[in-house]
Amino acid sequence: MSVLVVAEHELGALKGATLNAVTAASLCGSDVHxxxxxxxxLDAVSAASRIAxxxxxxxxxxxxxEHQLAEDVAAQVAAMAPGYTHVLFPATSHGKNIAPRVAALLDVAQVSEVTRILAPDTFERPIYAGNAVATVQSTDRVKVLTVRTTAFESAGAGLSAAPVEAVAAVQETGLSAFVSAEIAALERPELTAARVIVSGGRAMGSSEKFAAVLAPLADKLGAALGASRAAVDAGYAPNDWQVGQTGKIVAPQLYVACGISGAIQHLAGMKDSKIIVAINKDPEAPIFGVADYGLEADLFVAVPELVEKI
Structure with a gap:
């Protein structure tokens, strides 16, 4: 069975989420394109050809x-999809923008946020903010999936480069047009790709305290900064820092939660982290229920002491 993975790339470079999607695709069929x-x-094409x-x-x-407009990419994928049994996208903002359009064009159901592939037609996906897991079986002729990247290992490098086939792009839909882009320069690792994340909650109190208390710890650990939805809603942190069901799904090697109570929607976005450290002065905070290490303390005292000792 041939399986198609729609690569995610930015500024000509292949994004890491594609490697996770390739791993998932290999469980759906033996011929992965x-x-x-x-x-x-060309850099993204070359990198894709070297994936194991x-x-x-x-x-x-x-x-x-060129600018990855969702309507045009969806039209391209839909034109190619009949030759495949599965079409996979990473469950990122990019993938979630295109996959539903492809499913609609093909008149098939989309299976979202797949975390496990039981068989080529049977998948597991979390529901109710990750509190339950649904097993979904699809009989559609083409199965359109978005896969949660944190649930699948990144594919490694292959021994040789795969062949590259150039195809003509389908006609532009004209439904949208690229106007401009504002690219933010990141001083720290990207949140979804970071090995270490330091997150703050509403208890931080202000954006100034985020910078004064959490930024030094993140700098020491080489970490990305994250935030709970409550902190983002309060204006303490920007939207792209939000971790949770309505934010970004992460699974770093180390997740340090500072002043985060542990609401269900936040846990849904980080509970797959390898090691979770919680710092909270409330001993009843739900975050301690998922933490590997918990420190019941005032974060404004504990975090600076931790920075000094690292």
Missing amino acids: VLVAAGDA GVAKVIHAKGAGL
Whole structure:
């Protein structure tokens, strides 16, 4: 069975989420193809060809695909999908923007946030903020999946490069147009790719305290900064720091939760972290129920002491 993975790339570089999607795809079928829908993006095409388990890379090159407009990428994927049994996307903002459009164009159901592949037609996905797991069986001729990247290991490098096939891009839909982009320069690792994350909750009290208390710890650990929804809603942290069901799903090697109570929607976004450290002065905080190490203390005292000792 041939399986198509829609690569995610930015500024010509392949994003790590694609490697997780390739691992998932290998569990759906033995012949894994990767689609790079882009302008030039030769670096992304080259990187995709070196992923272990990839049989072929398809480069759809066209001006309408250069800026990854969801309507145009979806049209390209839908045109190619009948030749595959499965079409997989990483369950990122990019994948979630395109996959539903592809499913609608194909008139099939989408299976979202897949965390386990039991068989080529049977999948597990979390529901109720991760408090239950649903087993879903699909009989659609083409199965459109988004896969939770934290549930699958990254595919490694192959011994040789897979062949690259160039295909013509489909006609532009004209439904949207690229106007401009503002690219933020990150001083720390990207949240979803970071090995260490330091997160703060509403107890931080202000954005200034986020910078004064948590930033030094993040700098010492080489960590990304995250936040709970309550902290983001209060204006203490930007939206792209939000971890949780309505934010970003992460699974770093180390997750340090400072002043986070542990609401269900937040736990849904980080409970797969390898090691969870919780610092909270409330001994009844639900975060202690999932933490590997818990420190019942005032974070404004404990965190600076921790920074001094690292």
